[in-house]
Amino acid sequence: MKIVSLARHEKASLSTRVWWWFEALPKRLTAKVIETASNTKKLAQDDPRRVTHSLKVGLALSLVSLFYYYQPLYDYFGDAAMWAIMTVVVVFEFSVGATIGKGLNRALATLLAGALGLGAHHLANLSGHIGEPILLGLFVFIQAATSTFVRFFPKIKARYDYGLLIFILTFSLISVSGFRDAKILDLAHKRLSTVLIGGSSCVIISILVRPVWAGEDLHNLITLNMEKLANFLEHPSVIEYFKKSENGDSNDDKSFLQGYKSVLNSKSNEESLANFARWEPCHGQFHFRHPWKHYLTIGTRTRECAYRIDALSGHLNSDIQAKPEICSKIQEAWTTMSLESGKCLRELACEVRAMTHPSSAKPHISKAKIAAKKLKLLLKSSLWEQDADLLAVIPSVTVASLLIDIVNCTEKIADSVLEFASLANFKSVDPTVSPEKSLVGQGEPDKPLT
Structure with missing residues (x-):
């Protein structure tokens, strides 16, 4: 009897589960349709050209x-x-x-x-x-x-x-x-x-019919990548890194500073767009024999800078932080380098987008190079002899060296943009230069950092 009742119970439970499945089917189908419609709408809104x-x-x-x-x-x-x-x-x-x-x-x-x-x-x-x-x-x-x-x-x-x-x-x-x-x-x-x-x-x-130009997409992609690097370097969490370390507030969540990561994987997209752009006729500001290949040069140097920023981001998010005594000595140079490098990249992106001859970025790179030289002298001085704990010194030296390298990469990007502007015949615009920028531009010649 127990075996018969058990079989009946299993049969009843199976039929119950089947009934529940059919009963929930309309709701699941409705949810799936709503999800598909939402994804379709989002796909169209992300790029209406699709x-x-x-x-x-x-x-x-x-x-x-x-x-x-x-x-x-x-x-x-x-x-x-x-x-x-x-x-x-x-x-x-x-x-x-x-x-x-x-x-x-x-x-x-x-x-x-x-x-x-x-x-x-x-x-x-x-x-x-x-x-x-x-x-x-x-x-x-x-x-x-x-x-x-x-x-x-x-x-x-x-x-x-x-x-x-x-x-x-x-x-x-x-x-x-x-x-x-x-x-x-x-x-x-x-x-x-x-x-x-x-x-x-x-x-x-x-x-x-509403043409989509690969040349314009490549042009916008290169400028957007430079702006992403600028956003990282100009962010308060990066600029005030040593100030926060000095105050003991070094556990902020910096996970949102991830915009630069898309730059690391943009090579294949840039090469495809440059290849397609060569087939296109003259359109807009892009004349015959436009130097499309030079976009790849700028993109390569932008990625090199992004790799340094990626390494810097890893150290900024590390649990090992610099000692407050060291932070107070290099905070000023760090802030200037990070802020001015970011401003330089942003100015370069704006000038490439508008296809105007780059001029406003020069004062920023000059300030960043001056701060980098001061920081290098500080690193070579007897500052570190006051501290026998090598582990306390390494984080500061590492992030400072990476930022100096980023300044060098920024200068290379500026040189590539200047060469590109000459090849593409960018428009010359007379910018309104502030007295401070004029003094900075005249006071220090542009020499590569060593």
Whole structure:
């Protein structure tokens, strides 16, 4: 009896659990729908250009689909019109530069591979019925092996990898299908025509309908990265670090000073945007042969500075703090270096964004270098002989050395921006210089720190 009652109880509990699951299903579905809608809304609000891009792709596909819907066009192109639709799907990218780059890669690769495929088919046809498939197989092997190996070159892979893939595909399609199809020339012509139509539709819509320029995104990314470093260096928790250590208040939560971390991983994004920007026509303030490559130089030096800041942040958040006696002696130089380096980076970011010749950043870097020299002299003096505890000295020396290194990195960034301004023909603006800045700018020549 106990076994029977236990089985009935388990059966009842199972049916109860199933009932509860079905009863809670509408609530779970409603919560999932609300969550999806919230994520969709946030995604669109973070960058409204995503919505515009989606509509542009839909518009391009609708226009190209007319080759299927409109009977006269379909009578001419036939099923080859599908290549135009496929071209839109694979070519249309978020930015104008990426779309033009992919479109040109696809068009040129199709043209070149089609011509070579026709040539290979003609040569193989001259060898007779027996030798034709052997030669075609040999040609396909040679071009596929060569093109695949060329893709390993870094510069080729960065700009022409997609074109090489299309080259391999088109050459193989034209040369191999020509063995069974007598209308090989018509096949090559229709494929090239539909690819050009699809690619042209993508480029035209991408440029004319609310264009997204990779060059502008790269320009804004570089300036934003410099501002993130400036935010760290100008933050009160960093500027008053030694003052807080001196007062014994060193346990503040500095976890919010993490904005600079995105700069550490920005290399791939910068390289992609610079590659896309090279394909774009003149627009806005970006003229023909704009020095896009120099953005990468500024970005590299900005990341070098971010790595120093990352190391400095680790020491600032360390449990080992400097002794109050030492803090009071180097607080003034520390504050000046951190604050002026941050101001310099912020001024450089503003001038690059406005594309004006950098001038207002020079007084800040001069002040930071003067403070750095004073701090270096202090580190070399007999200050540390008063304290026999080496562990108490190391934290102060470490963070001071890192900040001196950050000043050097800031100066390198300023030099890169100055060179970039000369190459890009930035506008010259006569800033209103305060007497204090004039005295600082004239009193100390700019020499690299050693």
